[in-house]
Amino acid sequence: MSGAPLNLTKGPDETFILNLGPQHPATHGVLRIKLTMDGEYVVRAEPVPGYIHRMHEKMGENRTWNQYLPNPSRVDYLSAMAYSHAHVAVAERAAGLEVPPRAEYIRVIVCELNRVSSHLVWLGAFLLDLGGFTPLLYAFDDREMILDLLEGITGSRLTYCYHRFGGVCNDVDDTFVRGTKAFVEHMRPRMKLYRDLVTDNIILRKRLTDIGHISADTCRRYGATGPVIRGSGVPYDVRRNEPYSAYPEFDFDIPVFPEGDCMARYLVRMEEIVQSLRIVEQAIGRLPDGPHIAPKVPKIMKVPPGDYFFATEAARGRFAIRAVSDGKEIPYRIKLRAPSFSNLSLFEEASQGMMLPDALALLGSLDLVIPDIDR
Amino acid sequence: MSFLEIEPFRIALYVVGALAFVGANAAYLVWVERKAAGRFQRRAGPTEVGPAGLLQPVADAIKLMSKQIIVPPGSDALLFRIAPVMVMAPALMCFATIPFSDSIVARNIDVGLLMIFAFGSINVMAVMLGGWASRNKYAIISAARVVSQNVAYEIPMLLTVITMLMVAGTLNLHEIVKQQEAGFWAWNIFRLGTNPLMPVTFVIFFTCMLAETNRAPFDMAEAESELVAGAYTEYSGMGFGVFFMGEYANIVIGCAVATVLFLGGWGSPVGFLPGVWWFLAKMYFLIFTVIWIRWTFPRTQFYGLLNLSWKILIPFSLATLVLTSIVMKIPRMF
Amino acid sequence: MKNIIRDSVAGFKTLVVGMRVTIDQFFRRPVTVHYPHEALKMPDRYRGHIELVRDPETGKSLCIACKSCEKACPSDCIFVDGLKREGEKRKSATEFTLDFTKCSLCGACVEVCPTDALRFTKSYNLASTQKQSYFFDLMKRMEEQKK
Ligand code: SF4
Ligand code: SF4
Numbered sequence: 102m103s104g105a106p107l108n109l110t111k112g113p114d115e116t117f118i119l120n121l122g123p124q125h126p127a128t129h130g131v132l133r134i135k136l137t138m139d140g141e142y143v144v145r146a147e148p149v150p151g152y153i154h155r156m157h158e159k160m161g162e163n164r165t166w167n168q169y170l171p172n173p174s175r176v177d178y179l180s181a182m183a184y185s186h187a188h189v190a191v192a193e194r195a196a197g198l199e200v201p202p203r204a205e206y207i208r209v210i211v212c213e214l215n216r217v218s219s220h221l222v223w224l225g226a227f228l229l230d231l232g233g234f235t236p237l238l239y240a241f242d243d244r245e246m247i248l249d250l251l252e253g254i255t256g257s258r259l260t261y262c263y264h265r266f267g268g269v270c271n272d273v274d275d276t277f278v279r280g281t282k283a284f285v286e287h288m289r290p291r292m293k294l295y296r297d298l299v300t301d302n303i304i305l306r307k308r309l310t311d312i313g314h315i316s317a318d319t320c321r322r323y324g325a326t327g328p329v330i331r332g333s334g335v336p337y338d339v340r341r342n343e344p345y346s347a348y349p350e351f352d353f354d355i356p357v358f359p360e361g362d363c364m365a366r367y368l369v370r371m372e373e374i375v376q377s378l379r380i381v382e383q384a385i386g387r388l389p390d391g392p393h394i395a396p397k398v399p400k401i402m403k404v405p406p407g408d409y410f411f412a413t414e415a416a417r418g419r420f421a422i423r424a425v426s427d428g429k430e431i432p433y434r435i436k437l438r439a440p441s442f443s444n445l446s447l448f449e450e451a452s453q454g455m456m457l458p459d460a461l462a463l464l465g466s467l468d469l470v471i472p473d474i475d476r
Numbered sequence: 477m478s479f480l481e482i483e484p485f486r487i488a489l490y491v492v493g494a495l496a497f498v499g500a501n502a503a504y505l506v507w508v509e510r511k512a513a514g515r516f517q518r519r520a521g522p523t524e525v526g527p528a529g530l531l532q533p534v535a536d537a538i539k540l541m542s543k544q545i546i547v548p549p550g551s552d553a554l555l556f557r558i559a560p561v562m563v564m565a566p567a568l569m570c571f572a573t574i575p576f577s578d579s580i581v582a583r584n585i586d587v588g589l590l591m592i593f594a595f596g597s598i599n600v601m602a603v604m605l606g607g608w609a610s611r612n613k614y615a616i617i618s619a620a621r622v623v624s625q626n627v628a629y630e631i632p633m634l635l636t637v638i639t640m641l642m643v644a645g646t647l648n649l650h651e652i653v654k655q656q657e658a659g660f661w662a663w664n665i666f667r668l669g670t671n672p673l674m675p676v677t678f679v680i681f682f683t684c685m686l687a688e689t690n691r692a693p694f695d696m697a698e699a700e701s702e703l704v705a706g707a708y709t710e711y712s713g714m715g716f717g718v719f720f721m722g723e724y725a726n727i728v729i730g731c732a733v734a735t736v737l738f739l740g741g742w743g744s745p746v747g748f749l750p751g752v753w754w755f756l757a758k759m760y761f762l763i764f765t766v767i768w769i770r771w772t773f774p775r776t777q778f779y780g781l782l783n784l785s786w787k788i789l790i791p792f793s794l795a796t797l798v799l800t801s802i803v804m805k806i807p808r809m810f
Numbered sequence: 811m812k813n814i815i816r817d818s819v820a821g822f823k824t825l826v827v828g829m830r831v832t833i834d835q836f837f838r839r840p841v842t843v844h845y846p847h848e849a850l851k852m853p854d855r856y857r858g859h860i861e862l863v864r865d866p867e868t869g870k871s872l873c874i875a876c877k878s879c880e881k882a883c884p885s886d887c888i889f890v891d892g893l894k895r896e897g898e899k900r901k902s903a904t905e906f907t908l909d910f911t912k913c914s915l916c917g918a919c920v921e922v923c924p925t926d927a928l929r930f931t932k933s934y935n936l937a938s939t940q941k942q943s944y945f946f947d948l949m950k951r952m953e954e955q956k957k
Contacts, residue, residue: 119613127702141617141778168884171916232692232699232775235832238517242841249853256857256930262916270921271855298831303821304693304773307780400922457617458702458777516832518841679822772832773825788818 116144123152127230127461130471143460146452148445154475161435166192166402174260176437177473179222180416182215185264190345191411191422192266195404203391204268205347210281210384211251211263213377218247219416220370223468228299230465231308236299243291250280266402268394278385285382292375300371309364313463315451316361323447326440327418328373329467332366334359339414351380363466401430417441417468441473494571501728502721503533509767516771543713552609559606560715563722566595570729575650577742577752588649592733596688599726600626603697607707618706621778622697625687628785633684635793636677639800640664640737653741663740671800678738680793685730689723692770696778731762857915858931862906862952871952872927873903879919879928885912888919903949910944
């Protein structure tokens with residue numbers, strides 16, 4: 102019954118080209134998708150990225166390590182914390198800088214809060230793609246609490262620039278600790294609201310179940326990560342597979358759903374919110390005392406020559422920085438591995454033969470952030 | 477009462493009244509919808525223009541009217557211009573037969589119900605023409621959707637209407653309400669004696685009404701997150717405004733018909749207040765439900781909608797039809 | 811047949827549950843703030859654009875024109891000039907401008923300053939139609955604040 106693959110052998114004159122974007126409500130940014138359509142069926146979907154390319158990699162090569170601090174958070178503005186984390190961590194790994202445990206805990210807390218807020222934006226935007234407007238506003242209401250908390254300690258609401266080499270720039274205060282605990286308390290019952298309003302809804306179930314199937318093999322071939330690959334039954338999560346920071350000290354599950362359809366990806370993200378809340382609760386409960394930044398950090402970071410690599414689990418999947426240093430103040434090369442780019446690249450293959458609304462549901466379930474694709 | 481019986485007066489009164497009623501409803505339902513949507517989403521809705529944003533529809537109308545109507549090059553200019561009119565005009569016609577109370581009805585026609593459904597389906601053609609004439613790929617996809625959607629939904633809707641006809645035995649809306657006047661247990665929705673599935677029939681009718689008027693969750697034709705604005709993509713200014721008003725006018729008619737068929741029209745369950753207020757109260761309650769539904773659910777997928785129609789609504793409405801005829805026939809056989 | 815009826819009823823129930831959620835929210839108070847009629851207070855650490863801090867004793871800027879901030883800024887938006895006046899131990903700034911069109915509000919300048927001569931403002935209503943209005947003369951701003 103679903104968007105059953107249709108016979109694609111019709112002549113080319115039967116098809117027409119539909120330009121989805123660069124400005125279209127469903128692409129959430131300046132992504133363009135060139136659709137070859139046969140009626141309502143997608144014959145070929147060719148993503149055309151690049152409309153918001155800002156040369157973040159090149160910028161890394163003409164400024165000092167410190168000056169690059171604001172950049173990573175602007176690559177994927179929705180999970181800025183994980184990106185900044187990767188950047189400072191690659192330098193710390195290279196320079197052998199010891200990070201105090203309190204700083205690591207704070208990093209985990211802010212990163213997980215950021216993940217929750219990112220998933221909430223996705224939930225709203227995804228439902229918007231599916232034509233449901235109200236959950237967006239509820240999700241933003243909850244997200245607002247996270248943004249207020251993070252703004253209180255970092256001074257910004259989106260592009261935090263909170264991480265520093267050897268720690269974080271501000272210590273957390275009592276207001277933050279209390280607020281975070283209150284947020285976790287508040288968020289748990291809200292998950293029930295989302296379940297009643299969205300997850301269990303028959304219309305949503307019908308729209309997502311068995312739609313947009315992506316096999317584990319396709320995910321591997323295209324390098325898809327994050328909730329996309331976990332929705333296809335592969336338990337790959339950087340926090341588990343390449344543990345970093347304080348993550349090994351916490352007890353949490355990696356939600357995996359084997360179906361590989363839009364519903365599986367949806368459920369993975371909803372479950373991840375719950376797991377992130379668990380991590381936040383544990384971390385805030387046993388927040389160690391001590392400094393929030395390593396005591397002896399050079400004012401201007403210098404990294405010994407070499408080729409370094411660090412990956413973090415961002416909200417959309419594996420974000421990694423490869424930094425090549427020649428020992429100068431300025432890195433020789435910065436390479437950013439952005440999860441959205443890999444996740445988008447499988448769209449062409451996965452969307453073949455789908456109907457337009459299903460293809461858009463699939464696109465939404467990949468949770469793309471366009472600046473993250475273009476960098 | 478006397479001068480109302482003089483034909484020319486009646487027609488003039490009707491034309492003015494219907495235009496005013498439709499205009500006011502379309503304008504203020506937008507306001508109600510925005511306010512209600514705001515409350516559903518924990519916002520305040522429009523607040524800036526006038527007290528509680530009450531002048532917002534006026535401001536919107538002025539804005540829409542002051543905009544240029546752009547006819548896209550290469551489009552079918554005539555059809556493009558006619559389409560909005562064809563949404564609005566049938567809606568106005570339909571108001572002629574709706575009995576707001578025992579005495580307030582423009583034209584008490586014997587085939588009133590038939591006329592409403594006849595005019596009601598012109599709406600579909602108008603949206604299709606508008607979409608087709610726009611010369612826009614999104615609009616054409618939307619036009620194709622509208623047609624198949626409405627073909628699928630006319631059937632169960634008419635099946636439920638036939639059920640109601642068998643119960644009522646007349647096409648005259650006035651008569652139908654008269655039969656339900658005894659109190660709310662006599663309303664058709666609660667007349668379980670004729671058909672124990674009456675509430676189900678009502679739900680089916682209401683669902684089809686939503687689909688007919690292209691309202692969420694069946695707003696595939698507009699589907700703003702897929703098709704930008706569907707059939708209305710190329711319409712600007714008042715062209716879009718008239719489509720918009722037509723949509724609301726159709727909702728009002730749909731809810732009015734539902735009130736007449738199922739909820740006892742102007743009949744009051746308790747007895748105070750003149751009937752017309754009861755009619756409006758019931759009708760606006762249904763309209764509120766329409767809005768409530770829109771701001772709760774995601775949009776259905778296209779084939780999901782067809783599945784719903786062919787696999788659930790049509791069998792169910794057929795079942796109620798058969799059941800009703802059996803229940804009605806049996807006593808007569810003995 | 812039985813299945814279809816059961817599924818339809820179950821599906822219908824989820825719709826009713828969803829509608830109950832929204833009507834419940836309908837009768838609650840809105841959570842929005844009616845900006846610009848009311849506005850939220852900015853938190854203490856809010857990062858607006860930077861400004862110069864005055865020495866509470868002398869009333870002059872704390873800046874010693876060391877140009878560290880100028881160098882640290884990733885976006886090249888700071889320009890500092892200073893000279894050593896007679897009878898003073900340290901240099902003092904004569905000119906301090908900020909090109910806010912390029913500033914990314916990262917805070918590098920504030921952190922690097924050895925004398926804590928810079929701080930963030932809390933202003934965020936900065937709309938303008940002209941580019942020039944974002945070239946801030948921070949010395950002048952500080953002088954004006956005195957009055
Ligand atoms: S906040 Fe950052 S970008 Fe702005 S002036 Fe200071 S160092 Fe430059
Ligand atoms: S770092 Fe501080 S003291 Fe040095 S020039 Fe900048 S503001 Fe002045």
